[in-house]
Amino acid sequence: MSKPTRPPDPGTASAPEVSGGLLMGLRVLLAVAYPVFAHLASARADGGWAAIAMADIVLLLLLEPLLKRRVWALVAVALCLACLWIVSQSRYALVPLLAPPVVFIVLAAWLFGRTLVKGRVPLITRIVEGLYAQGAMPMTPALYRYTRQLTVAWTLMLSVLAIANLALALCAVPSGLLAQLGHPVAWSVTDEQWSLFANILNYGIVGLFFFIEYQLRVRRFPHRPYRNAGQFVQQMAQLGPRFWNELLR
Structure with a gap:
């Protein structure tokens, strides 16, 4: 049966x-x-x-x-x-908006930083290994050193950005954390000024960091599997969802 x-x-x-x-x-x-x-x-x-x-x-x-x-x-x-x-x-309608620019930037910094501990491969190194393997090109010791240093740089930059977002969230008036708790704010910014930095300029800072780093990278490593920024983004996408899911675990 x-x-x-x-x-x-x-x-x-x-x-x-x-x-x-x-x-x-x-x-x-x-x-x-x-x-x-x-x-x-x-x-x-x-x-x-x-x-x-x-x-x-x-x-x-x-x-x-x-x-x-x-x-x-x-x-x-x-x-x-x-x-x-x-x-x-x-x-308190605007108060929840204070959290995402801090929480998500902290999470991004953690994703980079956690791969710097002993026994793990730095996040940027894993990405570059994937790109070079896809292009059938070997990784060099100099490239391994550079990608580790770059992972450190991204971790530090994102950490500083998160601290700045938190500081402005505390000082924003009238919807900042200190103002909502009734504490006097010695130095303040308006809600709009906070948002301009946290919701708009953050992306510009990250984009500028990437742009400057990319220019340094192409000069330091002329032999690479992509010719320009557009091809670099295309090859990143070609690594596929499985690669990115495993990378972020």
């Missing part, structure tokens, strides 16, 4: 397959949209835009289970949206 088969889990039985390209594209779209929504909220002191910005973060974090129609993800989104609507009607 054959054993009875276990009924499929209703939360996963009919879950559709989600392509890596679609998932990445939607994540990029949501990530790009967030600073726009957040800055609009801060510049206009608008709780509605603040709720939209934070809803964008919720969707970004739960995107994959949502696309797979996980019931728990739908419930979580509904609860989060309800909470965001309630907060948007209060004097």
